[in-house]
Amino acid sequence: MSTKNILLTGVGGQGTILASKLLTVGLIDAGYDVKMSEVHGMSQREGPVLTHVRFGKKVFSPIVEKRKADVIMGFEELEVLRNLDYLRDDGRGIVIFNRVRVNPMGVQTGQDKYPTNGEELIRARAGKVIALDGQAMARELGNPRVMNIILLGALVKQLGLEEIDWLRVIAENVKEKYVPLNQEALKLGLGLE
Amino acid sequence: MKQLITGDEAIARGAWEAGVRFAAAYPGTPSTEILENIATYPEIHSEWAPNEKVALESVIGASIAGARSIASMKHVGLNVAADPFFTFAYIGVNAGAVIITADEPGQFSSQNEQDNRNYARAAMTPMFEPSDSQECKDMLIEAYELSEKYDIPVLIRMTTRVCHSKGMVELGERREVPIKPYTKNIKKYVATPANMRPRKVGIQQNRELLKEFSNNCPWNRAEYNNTAIGIICSGDCYLYAQEVFGETASYLKLGFTNPLPDQLIQEFASRVDKLYIIEENDPYIEAHVRALGIECDGKNIFPLNGEMTPEVIRKVIFGQEYPLDEEVQAAVVGRPPTLCAGCPHRGLFYELGRRKGVMISGDIGCYTLSSGAPYNAIETTVCMGASISLGHGAQQIFDTIEGEKPRVVATIGDSTFFHTGINSLLDVAYNRSKLITIILDNRITAMTGQQENPGSGYTINREVTEAVDIEALVRAIGIHNVRTINPNDLAQVKEALDWALGMDEASVIITRWPCALKKQAPWDLEEFKGAFTGKYYVKEDVCIGCRRCTRTGCPAVVFDFDRKKSTIDADKCVGCSVCAQVCPVQAIQKVEA
Numbered sequence: 001m002s003t004k005n006i007l008l009t010g011v012g013g014q015g016t017i018l019a020s021k022l023l024t025v026g027l028i029d030a031g032y033d034v035k036m037s038e039v040h041g042m043s044q045r046e047g048p049v050l051t052h053v054r055f056g057k058k059v060f061s062p063i064v065e066k067r068k069a070d071v072i073m074g075f076e077e078l079e080v081l082r083n084l085d086y087l088r089d090d091g092r093g094i095v096i097f098n099r100v101r102v103n104p105m106g107v108q109t110g111q112d113k114y115p116t117n118g119e120e121l122i123r124a125r126a127g128k129v130i131a132l133d134g135q136a137m138a139r140e141l142g143n144p145r146v147m148n149i150i151l152l153g154a155l156v157k158q159l160g161l162e163e164i165d166w167l168r169v170i171a172e173n174v175k176e177k178y179v180p181l182n183q184e185a186l187k188l189g190l191g192l193e
Numbered sequence: 194m195k196q197l198i199t200g201d202e203a204i205a206r207g208a209w210e211a212g213v214r215f216a217a218a219y220p221g222t223p224s225t226e227i228l229e230n231i232a233t234y235p236e237i238h239s240e241w242a243p244n245e246k247v248a249l250e251s252v253i254g255a256s257i258a259g260a261r262s263i264a265s266m267k268h269v270g271l272n273v274a275a276d277p278f279f280t281f282a283y284i285g286v287n288a289g290a291v292i293i294t295a296d297e298p299g300q301f302s303s304q305n306e307q308d309n310r311n312y313a314r315a316a317m318t319p320m321f322e323p324s325d326s327q328e329c330k331d332m333l334i335e336a337y338e339l340s341e342k343y344d345i346p347v348l349i350r351m352t353t354r355v356c357h358s359k360g361m362v363e364l365g366e367r368r369e370v371p372i373k374p375y376t377k378n379i380k381k382y383v384a385t386p387a388n389m390r391p392r393k394v395g396i397q398q399n400r401e402l403l404k405e406f407s408n409n410c411p412w413n414r415a416e417y418n419n420t421a422i423g424i425i426c427s428g429d430c431y432l433y434a435q436e437v438f439g440e441t442a443s444y445l446k447l448g449f450t451n452p453l454p455d456q457l458i459q460e461f462a463s464r465v466d467k468l469y470i471i472e473e474n475d476p477y478i479e480a481h482v483r484a485l486g487i488e489c490d491g492k493n494i495f496p497l498n499g500e501m502t503p504e505v506i507r508k509v510i511f512g513q514e515y516p517l518d519e520e521v522q523a524a525v526v527g528r529p530p531t532l533c534a535g536c537p538h539r540g541l542f543y544e545l546g547r548r549k550g551v552m553i554s555g556d557i558g559c560y561t562l563s564s565g566a567p568y569n570a571i572e573t574t575v576c577m578g579a580s581i582s583l584g585h586g587a588q589q590i591f592d593t594i595e596g597e598k599p600r601v602v603a604t605i606g607d608s609t610f611f612h613t614g615i616n617s618l619l620d621v622a623y624n625r626s627k628l629i630t631i632i633l634d635n636r637i638t639a640m641t642g643q644q645e646n647p648g649s650g651y652t653i654n655r656e657v658t659e660a661v662d663i664e665a666l667v668r669a670i671g672i673h674n675v676r677t678i679n680p681n682d683l684a685q686v687k688e689a690l691d692w693a694l695g696m697d698e699a700s701v702i703i704t705r706w707p708c709a710l711k712k713q714a715p716w717d718l719e720e721f722k723g724a725f726t727g728k729y730y731v732k733e734d735v736c737i738g739c740r741r742c743t744r745t746g747c748p749a750v751v752f753d754f755d756r757k758k759s760t761i762d763a764d765k766c767v768g769c770s771v772c773a774q775v776c777p778v779q780a781i782q783k784v785e786a
Binding site: 024025028033036039061065066067078079082085103106107108110111112113114117125 | 195197301325354357358359360361429432433435436502503504507515517518520521524525526527528529530531532533559562565566567740743744746748750751752754
């Protein structure tokens with residue numbers, strides 16, 4: 001197989017770090033060579049988080065190039081837009097994103113306007129879009145924070161990686177008391193089209 | 194066993210496997226996680242030092258005393274530690290010593306983009322440049338062997354991508370290296386001119402042996418594929434070049450880059466038709482290749498700044514470029530980092546940024562963010578500690594001008610004050626300027642992710658230790674006008690600023706309140722009673738939509754432009770009350786428990 005390129009993007013505190021960790025652990029278990037790169041220096045201060053994950057037989061560079069991402073998994077709408085240039089432009093790119101808007105400071109102060117046509121722009125460029133109200137779905141499961149794992153489930157499905165034992169990956173890498181909740185969230189995500 | 198770990202984690206693992214016993218550092222992106230991870234190994238004594246110079250000097254001491262040791266720092270940290278670094282190369286080691294420099298091509302979170310490979314050349318120290326996590330670990334272990342064999346400290350140059358990218362690493366076991374006996378050796382360890390002249394000759398002689406090593410070590414290797422194109426590269430540039438060219442080019446991958454392997458370079462150059470040098474930042478390898486009389490393309494075509502990503506290489510070599518998607522870019526707005534909800538700097542900068550007739554000199558830390566909207570407060574940032582000394586120099590000149598003389602207010606965090614601000618404050622007292630210094634004491638080194646420091650009362654391993662009394666220290670330096678205030682109380686902030694600006698002499702205001710992200714110590718809970726416990730909300734019918742609360746820059750305060758009302762995100766609010774204090778109609782109220 002050729003190397004697969006995944007981007008996870010969001011703002012600090014949305015759980016991108018855990019989602020990307022679980023993803024890479026599962027990929028390694030399945031025998032792939034994996035590289036991952038993260039820019040998160042400002043994530044605790046409401047800044048953007050961008051994680052690159054690449055996997056395949058042999059991977060050199062840890063960073064995804066523009067127009068080469070197979071999937072962009074977005075935890076926040078504006079951050080998907082910001083990184084949309086990474087999506088492959090042959091009509092086969094997939095965007096899985098959480099329909100949530102976190103206002104940057106410029107929008108708060110009235111200097112900037114949060115884009116209103118985000119989803120439209122995304123749909124015009126992606127071959128497939130799975131947009132979900134992740135927080136509400138997660139809240140129904142009992143905790144809005146597991147939105148990240150619902151998205152992870154959807155990603156796994158789109159990558160055709162359902163064979164990896166993700167429930168075990170979760171059991172081994174998540175705090176014990178949150179394991180069942182996260183497993184439910186993953187199953188919910190796996191069911192999304 | 195293999196694990197997916199970052200370069201920083203791999204360095205920590207390598208230190209453990211190499212039998213290292215002593216490690217010291219000052220936090221700095223992207224190097225911080227090295228010591229944080231080393232500290233998880235009980236066999237290695239780990240310390241946060243007040244600054245990089247102190248860290249390196251303690252490492253020199255540990256090496257002389259016979260223990261393998263390591264100092265890690267970000268690129269600009271090596272500027273601070275440059276003084277001991279250069280002479281360390283002369284006196285050499287007893288047990289092996291390694292210095293890690295974490296450079297920042299692309300400047301993700303640094304004030305400059307300097308290339309610290311130049312330090313290795315200038316100080317004549319051997320240098321490695323790992324390209325991935327496995328190499329970080331392997332090269333570090335080798336570095337200790339070299340350090341002891343050639344009696345010299347070794348520099349390992351990492352970059353942000355190498356530090357923060359994860360790759361598979363084969364884990365090994367720790368090899369215990371006993372403490373070497375210390376013997377008094379004045380000719381080696383006392384850096385007088387008479388002692389060091391022969392030491393320098395010794396370094397130069399060893400350099401010939403190190404060149405042999407460079408030409409024959411496994412870290413410098415040629416990979417021949419198609420020889421129409423040959424690429425000499427180091428660090429992560431090797432991975433990027435492989436990504437772009439694959440087997441259509443041949444590579445001379447350099448992992449040991451001081452001294453550079455002349456013979457390998459000459460042989461490689463003779464076997465390829467077209468030679469490119471692909472490296473980040475300065476033409477370090479290229480200058481050497483050209484000095485050997487070899488024709489090549491390097492920084493004449495590649496940029497001197499930014500990361501040398503596959504995209505950059507494709508653009509330069511093949512002219513491939515993806516234009517920005519204009520329609521998307523037009524919609525995208527920035528998301529600059531902001532002071533967190535409950536940040537104790539907010540109250541200070543809200544008040545200070547509104548003062549007229551002042552120049553605010555800033556420093557390195559979260560408070561650097563106050564240069565942006567909505568505070569527009571600090572006006573200068575250069576390097577750690579400079580707020581005070583730079584402000585001092587500016588005030589001395591402003592005092593000589595005719596007419597209205599601006600007052601300079603220096604703002605510096607607790608950790609930055611301990612780092613190099615203390616020296617600067619000595620300058621203020623000693624040379625009698627009337628600088629106003631504000632020490633933002635949030636009880637932790639916050640910007641790099643809440644590391645302990647000499648004021649926090651804990652060591653890196655959370656052992657209870659001495660905590661500096663900043664107020665007593667400031668008075669001992671010779672500043673007589675000192676006040677400690679709560680920065681969340683805007684009336685106190687205003688009053689303290691009026692007090693300082695009203696005097697014609699130097700003063701220090703200490704704003705003391707813990708970082709909202711900090712794990713609070715028992716003594717914090719005692720001192721800052723009720724901190725981060727309550728929450729505030731907006732009474733919608735009272736709110737007049739004036740947006741004064743949003744001008745505090747708090748990410749928990751959201752303004753609904755359609756309804757012209759503010760709301761407070763209860764998940765983010767930690768109850769600092771600054772927004773409530775600025776509301777002109779008392780629409781913001783505390784949630785009753």
